[in-house]
Amino acid sequence: MSMAAPAKEPIISVRDLVVGFGDRLVMNGLSLDVYPGEVLGFVGGSGQGKSVLTRAILGLVPKRAGSIRVFGQDRDSLAPAARRALEQRWGVLFQNGALFSGLTVKQNIQMPMRESRELSPRLMDELAMLKIELVGLKPDAADKFPSELSGGMVKRAALARALALDPELVFLDEPTSGLDPIGAAEFDQLIGTLQETLGLTVFMVTHDLDSLYAICDRVAALAEGRVIAAGTLDDLLKSDHPWLQAYFHGVRGSRLVASSAG
Numbered sequence: 001m002s003m004a005a006p007a008k009e010p011i012i013s014v015r016d017l018v019v020g021f022g023d024r025l026v027m028n029g030l031s032l033d034v035y036p037g038e039v040l041g042f043v044g045g046s047g048q049g050k051s052v053l054t055r056a057i058l059g060l061v062p063k064r065a066g067s068i069r070v071f072g073q074d075r076d077s078l079a080p081a082a083r084r085a086l087e088q089r090w091g092v093l094f095q096n097g098a099l100f101s102g103l104t105v106k107q108n109i110q111m112p113m114r115e116s117r118e119l120s121p122r123l124m125d126e127l128a129m130l131k132i133e134l135v136g137l138k139p140d141a142a143d144k145f146p147s148e149l150s151g152g153m154v155k156r157a158a159l160a161r162a163l164a165l166d167p168e169l170v171f172l173d174e175p176t177s178g179l180d181p182i183g184a185a186e187f188d189q190l191i192g193t194l195q196e197t198l199g200l201t202v203f204m205v206t207h208d209l210d211s212l213y214a215i216c217d218r219v220a221a222l223a224e225g226r227v228i229a230a231g232t233l234d235d236l237l238k239s240d241h242p243w244l245q246a247y248f249h250g251v252r253g254s255r256l257v258a259s260s261a262g
């Protein structure tokens with residue numbers, strides 16, 4: 001990542017994006033680039049639109065103006081088959097995991113495989129077990145239902161599902177929320193290891209300052225519908241931008257409160 005890099009083409013490139021609901025504009029001229037092989041942390045106050053941006057990039061929320069290119073392609077201009085092919089190049093870990101509660105871990109992981117590949121049941125079983133091992137779950141987690149798992153195991157199972165089709169790009173929406181500090185640190189470490197070994201590009205929405213420190217190469221901050229700053233965490237922490245100062249003090253403060261309570 002820090003090798004003297006010839007300017008790389010971004011994997012995600014958002015320009016002048018406008019997204020709104022009714023008369024409320026959530027994104028108002030937002031631009032952002034995410035480069036191959038980086039872990040980009042995306043921060044912003046509650047309700048500012050971090051999930052909405054993620055969903056807009058995934059094509060789940062319509063845009064009013066601007067452009068979104070992923071792997072150099074504009075999803076909206078693609079025919080359905082090309083769109084599906086594009087969507088198979090990314091994996092998503094939604095907030096709180098969003099596993100299907102009526103399916104076992106193995107069946108959840110196999111869901112994307114079923115939708116997109118013609119694989120024998122036996123091969124799908126082998127692949128699911130590989131993903132389960134990859135995210136650090138024990139083999140016996142395969143036949144458990146989400147309700148039988150701890151919070152940390154749910155996140156790991158959801159990550160295994162996000163990796164089901166060997167994506168190059170992974171979206172993580174608040175992956176460590178709801179985990180205790182040790183569980184969160186372990187999950188960060190897992191994401192970091194997978195990013196390195198699989199060469200993933202990671203777009204991660206987070207409030208977790210430890211995650212930002214531990215695994216993010218760059219951080220982008222969202223306020224008032226735009227990216228107001230992007231750079232290393234140190235750059236952002238040093239910035240005298242009033243919003244950034246308030247945000248990081250707030251995050252720090254709430255973390256101190258949380259750790260003194262626990």
Ligand SMILES: Nc1ncnc2c1ncn2[C@@H]1O[C@H](COP(=O)(O)OP(=O)(O)OP(=O)(O)O)[C@@H](O)[C@H]1O
Pocket residue numbers: 021026044045046047048049050051052053
């Ligand atoms: N489908 C929708 N219809 C109407 N408004 C929506 C819809 N989805 C999101 N919003 C609004 O868009 C704004 C941004 O929501 P979003 O969930 O992206 O915030 P966030 O930054 O991810 O917040 P948090 O950190 O609390 O998860 C909120 O005001 C929300 O109410």
